[in-house]
Amino acid sequence: MSNESTTQQRQIWLIFFFLGVVMLNFPFLQIFNRVETFLGIPLLVIYLFFGWPISIAVVYIFTRTIEDDDSDHSSEVD
Amino acid sequence: MSLQQISITTIIYFAILFSFAFYALSRRKAGRSIVSNPHIYSLTLAVYCTSWTYYGSVGRAATTGLDFLTIYLGPTLICFSWWFLLRKIIIISKQQNIVSIADFISSRYGKSTYLGSIVTIFAVLGIVPYIALQLKAIAYTFNLLAGLPEKTSSPLQSIVPFSPQFIDTTFIVALILAVFCILFGAMRLDSTEHHEGLMAVVALESIVKLFAFLVIGIFVTYGLFDGFIDIFSQFSALFPDKQHLLLIPAECGSGARWFSMTFMSMMAIMFLPRQFHVMVIENSDHNHIRTAMWAFPTYLFLLNLFVLPIALGGIITFNGDTTLADYYVLSLPLAAGQNALAVMVFIGGFSAAAGMVMLESVASATMVLNNLIMPIILRCNFKMADISGLLLNIKRVAIVSIIYLGYFYYRTLGESAALINIGLISFMAATQFAPALLGGLYWNRATHRGAATGLILGFVLWFYTLIVPTFIDTGWIPLSVMTEGPLGIESLRPTALFYLNTLDIWSHSLFWTMFFNLGSFLAVSILTTPSASEVDQALLFVDVSTWKQAPQNRTRISKAPTIMEFVDLMTKFIGEKQANSAISSYLGDREIDEKGSLSEFEIPDLKLFTEKTLAASVGAAAARIIIENYLSARGSKMEDIFNIFGTVSLSRDASREQLTVLYEAAHTVSSGSDLDSIFNNILDLLYRQFRFDLCVIRIYNDQDNTLDVRNFRGIDTDFLSHANREINEETCIGTTYIHNKVVLANDSDCVNKPISMEIIRQEGIKSFAHAPITVEGQPIGVLSSYSRYAKGIYTDEFIELYKNLAAQIGIAWRNANQTMQLIEASEQEKELRIAELIQLGLLPDKMPALAKHDIAAICVPAKQIGGDYYDFIIEPPEFDIVVADVSGHNIGAALLMAEARTFIQARARQLSSPTAILDALNRFLHDDLTKAELFITMFYLQYDFEKNRITYANAGHNHPLILRHSDNSFEELDAEGLILGIHTDVTFEEQFSQLHPGDILVIYTDGIVETENNNEEMFGMDQLKNAILDNALLSAQEIIDQTMSLARMFQGRRHFNDDVTMVVLKIDA
Incomplete structure (x- = not known):
């Protein structure tokens, strides 16, 4: 993997990490923190239990883009 | 259910x-490990989900609401960073043979012993309540399942009536867990060897607890109720006052x-000692992270899917009684x-607790x-040859002690606090490691003092x-401290x-x-400024990708131990078999010199290797102490190589310093001073x-066939500065x-030549080096330098410079010799000029004046001194x-010619005829000519x-010519006779001839006829004759001049x- 794509990859990771932190925290959660229900289930529960697998799916998709690192001390580690 | 049934299960x-x-262990021995697999790795990470998750999540969901999810959302988020963060930690740990989180932090900060101790104490303090929590969960659920009263003192007493009072369920559980840990966690000492058996068990337990929890979840959701929607709608209908559980309180x-x-x-998943252990130490391939990054969060998600339904179902089933909400998971099937199903749930919970206790106690x-x-053992300085067995037993005792520490915490304090709180207290403890660890991973400047203070x-x-x-x-401390503060x-x-x-207790803390x-x-x-060892370690941690290009070793060991001594040292701590296999793998690809040992600059590497091997067993800090104690006990010291190039750093600016010195040396050599001052200047x-x-x-x-002192600078002693050497x-x-190569001793104690040893001892020399002084590759002398104060100053770089200086001395010597030769040559030249003048003086200075005769002669020596000669002797007639x-x-x-x-x-004048003269001359000169190996033609x-x-x-001699005027014909004058200087008795023939007016007699030496052109053709007799014939009318001198110019x-x-x-003699016509 070239350094450039590694750097880009790392930046995308970082963006998703912060996006995840923001979306699973206050005040973002307040959007769904309401008494309303969907199919009898509170909105917040729905949001958390759908948002969570989505974030896992994002991680999964991204792990597919990583190639195995065969070196003992890869330059990508930093 | 009966006690026996549960016990047997x-x-x-x-x-x-x-x-x-x-x-798993047998598979590993067969080389087909089942544990070294990304999915098993992900499952072992699930040791994160303890009984606290298993029972406590439901409890927290039923009492405080949705925030139980944060415990699992945090790890899901931090998974985003694993490919960069966790992989870096794993790579470093493998390179450094790290065995625990304490080791990691201590290693990063210069293998600091006290930092390792601090981390250890805090880690143990932080996890003891957590272990207590697990034991409590097992014992409580056991008793719940067996229908025993909550505070039963000893179920054992029903079986063994005289067993002591304190032996209760928890005690027995702790004992079994301890035995398990010892069997699979402390069979060997080398902790970097993975505990495959333990990991296999943890992975299996992860499957069991997930399976059990999913089964109970499905049972509650679809058995007791009619799916998710049913539970939520029943809950909102029955408990409108508890709706805040499904919201985050505003x-x-x-x-x-x-x-x-x-x-x-987020921090706990990385830095809880057991998490660090499974994620980093037990990792067999850092590419497994790739799978774990999504597999582990998926596991967490599945485990939490039914937490809310079970919690709400419990509240509905138990009519809003949440006092035992922590055990809804078990009490729901029991109630039904x-x-x-309850036994299965118990086994699942037991798995969750056991896995955590085992890993936490081993770590x-x-x-x-x-x-x-x-560190304490090392201070005590045991004299045993092999203490690896002792260390292993200490580790076993430590495992048991930690588990029982948890047990005693449970007995004294554990009854009061809710499960969830104890877990979060441990999380907060693990969070304290984050600044030192993460800071150390990305910030070069972080120092051990900073880490320790933090x-x-x-x-x-x-x-x-x-x-x-x-x-x-618990009432140990008066409530007033909380309300009014300590001492008010x-x-x-x-x-x-x-x-x-304004903050809750967790945010506040x-x-x-x-x-x-x-x-x-x-x-x-x-x-604070980091110490040198800290700087080195920081480099290895922060720049893990570039550490292979770390600057070359700048240290040496005085009185260095041999390879075997290092092996003995390792044997003491890790046993003979492991020590031998370690050293053979190390030496496999290394050059060993003729004495079967490593070169001086390899020994520090071997020392590092030994330290790392020991670190795998006893941790970095202890390994450092072992090595240091060992070296100091045998009087060896790690010494910084005396930086001979001054204060500038050796690796980067050495070449500049070298150039400066070489420039000065070259300048001296080319200055044109005399050899002594050049030599003195270089010295x-x-x-x-x-x-x-x-x-x-x-x-x-x-x-004398000796090496004589020519110049010296420094101490003036008979043994060194005045002693010639054979x-x-x-x-x-x-x-x-003799060998025309540099001989050096960085440590004069290692010299093995008796004479040299004696001299060194007398003069108190610590180190010295000799470089051959060569001219065109051949040695002509030796440049020596001696130090009385520093050892190990002769680095490879300095030796290069030193050799260069010796070469400069060689050049100076050669230059001086050439000058000498020039002077000699010019003196010889002067002598030759004199000889030339003398020789010219021997030739007749003017031509004899003879009436009717025209005489001319020339003698042109090829060099300054010629071998030709002509003369006239006039004795009329x-x-x-x-x-x-x-x-x-x-x-x-x-000289012979002069003679x-x-x-x-x-x-x-006394001898009558030419024959007589030649004969006499031959006899006279014979001996001298023979001696000089010369001869004369005449x-x-x-x-x-x-x-x-x-x-x-x-x-x-060459036959002279007579050009007869009468017919322009040439006549050669021939007479038998051997050249002078061959024999003493030679018969010379005497010949006569008559000259006539107009005849020209030409006597010459071979120089003229043997004149060669570029095609190697000779001037020859014919051309000579032509020249004479053509110029026959001219004067004798002109005949000579013309002939000479033709020849030229x-x-x-x-x-x-x-x-x-x-x-040329010309008779006037």
Whole structure:
């Protein structure tokens, strides 16, 4: 993997990490923190239990883009 | 259910775990590990989900609501960073043979012992309540399942009536877990060897607990109720007052709590000792992270899917009674009469607790052994040859102790606190490691003082803001401390420190611990300077990708131990078998010198290797102490290589310094001073720049076959600065000269030549080096330098420079020799000029004036001194002409010629005929000619100028020519006779001839006829004859001039290769 794509990859990771932190925290959660229900289930529960697998799916998709690192001390580690 | 049934089920489950562990170990021995697999790796990470998750999540969901999710959302989020963060940690740990989180932090900060101890103490303090929590969960659920009263003292008593009072369910559970840990976690000492059996069990337990929890979840959701929607709608219909459980309370601070718990769980998943152990130490391939990044969060998600339904179902089933909400998971199937399901749930919960206890105790025991006990053992200095067995037993005792520490915590305190709180207290403790660890991973400047200050302050605040309130709950500390502050100081209330009372207990604690921890870590790190070993380690940790290009070793070991001594040292701590296999793998690809040992600069590498191998068993800090103690006990010291290039760093600027010195040396050499001052200047340069005590130049003396001191600078002693050395291998200098290579001793104690040893001892020399001084590759002398103060100054770089200086001395020597030769040559030249003048003086200075005769002659020596000669002796009426040619053109030839001339001049008049003269001359010169290995050709002609009659004799000379005027024909004058200097008795033939007016007689030497042109053709007789014939009408002198110029034109040069002599006698017509 070239350094450039590694750097880009790392930046995308970082963006998703912060996006995840923001979306699973206050005040973002307040959007769904309401008494309303969907199919009898509170909105917040729905949001958390759908948002969570989505974030896992994002991680999964991204792990597919990583190639195995065969070196003992890869330059990508930093 | 009966006690026996549950006991038997539990024992069967244990048997399954044991056999699975053994199976995994046997697979590993067969080389087909089942554990080294990304999915198994992900499952082992799920040791994160303890009984606290298994039972506590439901409890928290039923009592405080959705924030239980943060404990799992945090790890999901931090998974995003694993490919970069976790992989870096794993790679470093493998390179450094890290065995625990304490080891990691201590290693990063220069293998600091006390930092390792601090981390260990805090880690153990932080996890003991957590272990207590697990034991409590197992015991409580066991009793619940068996229908025993909650506070039953001992189920054992029903079986063994006389068993002591304190032996209760928990005690027995702890005992079984301890045995399991020892079997699979402390069979060997080398912790970097993976505990495959233990990992297999943990993975299996992860499957069991997930399976059990999903089954109970499905049972509650679809068995007791009619799916998710049913539970939620029943809950909202029955308990409108508990709707806040499904919302995040709008009250101030709930957002902070959500964030704090997310953050704490993010740190906990990385830095709880057991998590660090499974994620980093037990990792067999860092590519497994790739799978774990999504597999582990998926596991967490699945485990939490039914938490809310079970919690709400429990509230509905138990009519809103949440006092035992922590055990809804078990009490729901029990209430429904599903005993088998309840046993399965119990087994699942047991798995969750057991996995955590085992890993946590093994990880902590490793830390306790390496960071607390090892340093003490090492101070005690055991004399045993092999203490690896002792260490293993200490580790086993540590495992048991930690588990029982948890047990006693449970017995004394555990009853009071809710499960969820104890878990979060441990999380907060793990969070305290984050600044030192992450900071150390990305910040070069972080120092061990900063890390230690941060950790200590963090833990003090942790204790004060979280543990003290727990003590207040149990009544150990009066409630007034909480409400009014200690000693009435309101600002120090544990949960409202410095009047910060708007935050919940977790955010409050997180804020203050991080404020002091991170703050002091940064501040102290900036204010203190890292030690040298810390700088080295920081480089290895922060720049893990570039560490292979780390600067070369700058240290050496004085009185270095041998390879075998290092092996013995390793044997002591890790056993003989492991020590031997370690050293053979190390030496496999290394060069070993003739003495079977490593080169001096390899020994520090071996030392590092030994340290790393030991670190795998006893941790980095202890390994460092072991090595240091060992070296200091045998009087060896790690020494920084004396930086001979001054203060500039060796690796980067050495070449510049080298160039400066070489430039000065070259400048001296080219200065044109005399050899002594050049030598003195170079020695002075060495002496001054590198602070040697003595520098000596010895030059080979071919008369005595010794190396004689030519110049020296420094201490003036008989043994070194005045002693010549013989050329043999008895001394280092002799060896240098004979083998034409540098001989150096960085440590004079290692010299093995008796004579050298004696001298070194007498003079107190610590280190020295000899470099051969060579001219065109051949040694002509030796440059030596000695130091009385520093060892190990001769680095490879310095030796290169040193060799260069020796070469400069060689150049100076060669230059001086060439100058000498030039001077000699010019002196010789002067002598030759004199000889030339003398020789010219020997030739007749003017032509004899003879009436009716025109005489001319020339003698052109090829070099300054010629071997040709002509002479005239006038004794009227006779006129003798002699032309001779001595072989050679040197002074010897000239002298013999002079001798011959003297003889002829002296004796010619007394001897009557040319034959007689030649005969006498031959006898006279014979011995001298033979001695000088020279000979002379000579033509002697006597001319009676009244009768125009010639009488002549020839001693092997070229035949002279007579050009007859009458018919323009040439006549050669030939007479038998051997050249002079061959035999003493030679018969010379005497011949006669008559000259007539107009005839021209030409006597010459071979120089003229043998003149060669570029095509190697000779001038020859024919051209000579033509030249004479063509110029026959001209004067004798003109005939000579014309002939000479023709000969010069023929050969194309002015200068003749041989002496050219011509005598022309022309009789006027």
